[in-house]
Amino acid sequence: MLTFVVFSLKRAWQGFWRNALMSIAATATMVLMLMLLAGFWILRTGLQAGLDYTESKVEVVADLKDKTKADEVAGITDRLVKLPEVDSVHYVSQEEALANYRASLEEQGEEDFTKYLDNNPLPASLEVKLVDASVFSNVVELLRAEPAVAKVKEQQTTVDSLLTITNVLSTAGTVVLFIIAFIVLFIIVNTIRLAVVARAEEIEIMRLVGASDAFIRWPFVFEGAMVGLLGAALTLGLLYIAAEPIGRFMVGFFTVLPLTFGTLTRDLVVLVAGAGLGLGILGSWLSVRTYLIK
Amino acid sequence: MKNVTLTPTPTASTRSFRRRLLGRGRDQAAADRAVLVLHDVTKVYPNGKTALEDVDLVIPEGDFVFLVGPSGAGKSTLIKLLIRDEVATHGAVILDGQDLAKLPRRHVSKVRRKIGIVFQDFKLLPTKSVWENVAFALEVTGTPRRRIAPAVDRVLALVGLTAQRAQLPAQLSGGEQQRTAIARALVHDPRLVIADEPTGNLDPLISWEIIQLLLRINDLGVTVMMATHNADVVTALRKRVVALEEGRIIRDEVGGIYHRVD
Numbered sequence: 313m314l315t316f317v318v319f320s321l322k323r324a325w326q327g328f329w330r331n332a333l334m335s336i337a338a339t340a341t342m343v344l345m346l347m348l349l350a351g352f353w354i355l356r357t358g359l360q361a362g363l364d365y366t367e368s369k370v371e372v373v374a375d376l377k378d379k380t381k382a383d384e385v386a387g388i389t390d391r392l393v394k395l396p397e398v399d400s401v402h403y404v405s406q407e408e409a410l411a412n413y414r415a416s417l418e419e420q421g422e423e424d425f426t427k428y429l430d431n432n433p434l435p436a437s438l439e440v441k442l443v444d445a446s447v448f449s450n451v452v453e454l455l456r457a458e459p460a461v462a463k464v465k466e467q468q469t470t471v472d473s474l475l476t477i478t479n480v481l482s483t484a485g486t487v488v489l490f491i492i493a494f495i496v497l498f499i500i501v502n503t504i505r506l507a508v509v510a511r512a513e514e515i516e517i518m519r520l521v522g523a524s525d526a527f528i529r530w531p532f533v534f535e536g537a538m539v540g541l542l543g544a545a546l547t548l549g550l551l552y553i554a555a556e557p558i559g560r561f562m563v564g565f566f567t568v569l570p571l572t573f574g575t576l577t578r579d580l581v582v583l584v585a586g587a588g589l590g591l592g593i594l595g596s597w598l599s600v601r602t603y604l605i606k
Numbered sequence: 607m608k609n610v611t612l613t614p615t616p617t618a619s620t621r622s623f624r625r626r627l628l629g630r631g632r633d634q635a636a637a638d639r640a641v642l643v644l645h646d647v648t649k650v651y652p653n654g655k656t657a658l659e660d661v662d663l664v665i666p667e668g669d670f671v672f673l674v675g676p677s678g679a680g681k682s683t684l685i686k687l688l689i690r691d692e693v694a695t696h697g698a699v700i701l702d703g704q705d706l707a708k709l710p711r712r713h714v715s716k717v718r719r720k721i722g723i724v725f726q727d728f729k730l731l732p733t734k735s736v737w738e739n740v741a742f743a744l745e746v747t748g749t750p751r752r753r754i755a756p757a758v759d760r761v762l763a764l765v766g767l768t769a770q771r772a773q774l775p776a777q778l779s780g781g782e783q784q785r786t787a788i789a790r791a792l793v794h795d796p797r798l799v800i801a802d803e804p805t806g807n808l809d810p811l812i813s814w815e816i817i818q819l820l821l822r823i824n825d826l827g828v829t830v831m832m833a834t835h836n837a838d839v840v841t842a843l844r845k846r847v848v849a850l851e852e853g854r855i856i857r858d859e860v861g862g863i864y865h866r867v868d
Contacts, residue, residue, distance in 0.1 A: 520729070
C-alpha cells in the first residue's frame with residue numbers, strides 16, 4: 313500500500329514536470345475557469361447582499377392625523393411591536409418630515425420652496441420596518457383599524473416587484489453558476505485528456521506488463537489534483553491581489569452596503585480550492601477511464 | 607481443415623514434448639502440462655468481422671511455437687485474446703489453468719504478468735534508461751523496491767545488456783533495444799513469452815541474434831510463441847509451426863517450415 317502511494321505520488325510529480333507544457337496549459341485553463349467561477353460567485357454574493365439590504369429597507373408607512381397625541385402614538389407603536397413580523401417602528405414627527413424633505417430637495421439641487429410656506433403641510437408618520445418584506449398584511453390591517461391613522465402607504469406593488477426581482481436573480485444566478493461549473497468540468501476534462509493522450513504509450517506499456525487499474529489511474533488522479541490545487545492557489549493569489557479594486561468596485565456599485573468581506577474571503581477560498589481539487593480529480597478520473605482494462 | 611501432424615524431429619524441445627506425451631492420452635497429457643489451451647475459439651468483432659474461427663491450440667510447457675500467416679489472418683487477434691485485451695466470442699482461452707473469459711476484471715492484470723510480450727516496435731519509454739525501462743515493469747506492478755534491483759540485474763545479464771544499463775533507448779542499436787524489450791518481458795518470470803514480429807524492424811544478422819536469444823530463453827524452460835513473417839528463420843529452425851489463414855488454423859506441425867508443403 314505504501315509502495316503504491318509513494319509510486320503514484322512520484323509518478324504524478326514526474327508526469328507533471330515531464331509534460332510541463334501540457335501541465336501549464338491545464339493549469340492555465342483551470343485558473344481561467346476558476347476565475348470565471350469566482351468572479352461570478354462574487355458578483356452573485358454582492359447582488360444578494362444588495363437585495364437583502366434593499367429588502368430590509370422595505371417598510372409600511374402610516375400617515376397620522378394632525379394633532380395625534382403622543383400617548384396615542386405610543387399605543388399604536390406598542391401594538392405594532394407585539395406583532396412578530398414587525399422589526400422596528402420609527403416615529404417621524406412633522407418637523408422631522410419637513411427637515412427630511414428639505415434635505416432631499418437640497419440633495420437634488422432644487423430650490424427650497426418650503427420656506428414660502430407658513431405652516432407645515434407634511435403629516436407625522438410611523439415607519440414600520442418588517443422582518444420579512446413579503447409578510448405585511450397584518451401590519452396594514454392593524455394600522456387601518458387605528459382611528460389616528462389617516463392613510464396607510466402599504467407599498468405592496470413595490471414589495472412585490474422587488475421580491476420578484478430577488479427571486480428571478482437568485483434562481484437565474486444558481487442556474488448560471490451550475491452551467492458554468494458544467495462547462496468548466498467539460499473544458500478541464502478535455503485539457504486533462506490531452507495530457508493523458510500524450511502519455512498513451514506509457515499507459516499501454518503499463519497495461520501490457522500487467523499494471524493494475526489502480527496503478528494506471530491514481531498517478532493521473534494525483535496529477536489532476538496537483539493541477540487543480542495549483543490552479544486554485546494561483547486563482548486565489550490573483551484574487552488576493554485584485555481584492556482591493558474589486559472591493560472598491562463592489563462598494564461603489566452597491567452604494568455602501570454592509571458587505572462583510574471576511575466571510576466572502578473564507579467562502580471563496582473554500583469554493584475555489586474545492587472546485588479546483590474536485591475538477592482536477594474528476595477530470596483525470598474520467599480521462600483515464602478509456603485506457604483501463606475493458 | 608485442421609491438419610495436425612507430429613513429425614518426429616530430433617530437437618531437444620520436441621523430444622521432451624513427446625516424452626511427456628508417452629503413456630498417456632495425448633489430450634489429457636497436453637492439457638495437464640499446457641501453458642495455453644485454446645478450445646473452439648471464435649472471435650467476432652462488434653463490426654461483424656470474424657477474426658478467428660474454431661481455433662484449437664494446445665501449447666505445452668517449454669514449447670517453442672512459430673505463429674505464421676499472412677497479414678489479417680488473425681495473429682494479432684490471437685495475441686490480444688491471450689493477454690485478454692479482447693475476450694473470445696465463443697470457446698475457452700485457458701492460460702496456466704485459468705479461463706480468461708471467466709476471469710474477473712480485477713484479476714486481469716495479475717494474469718498479464720504471466721505473459722511477457724515483445725513487439726516489433728519495441729515499445730520502450732524514450733526518457734528512461736535500459737535499466738529503468740526494465741524496472742518499470744516491476745514498479746508498476748507494485749513490486750517492493752528491494753526485489754526490483756536484483757531481478758532487473760539478472761535479466762539484463764541474461765540478455766547481455768549489463769554494460770548498456772544506463773543508456774537511453776535512442777543511444778542503442780535496434781537489436782539492443784529489442785533485447786531491452788525482451789529483458790522487460792522476462793523480468794516477471796513469465797509462463798509464456800509472446801514475441802509479435804520481434805525481428806520485423808531488424809536486419810537479418812541482428813534478427814538472428816534475437817532469435818538465438820529467444821531460443822536460449824526457451825532452453826531455460828520458458829515457453830515461447832513467436833509470430834513472424836520471417837520464412838528463413840522458421841524454415842531453418844524446424845520448430846513447431848502454427849499457420850493461420852482467414853482466422854483458422856490451417857496447419858500445426860512440429861518441425862514445420864514457413865510455407866506449406868503439398
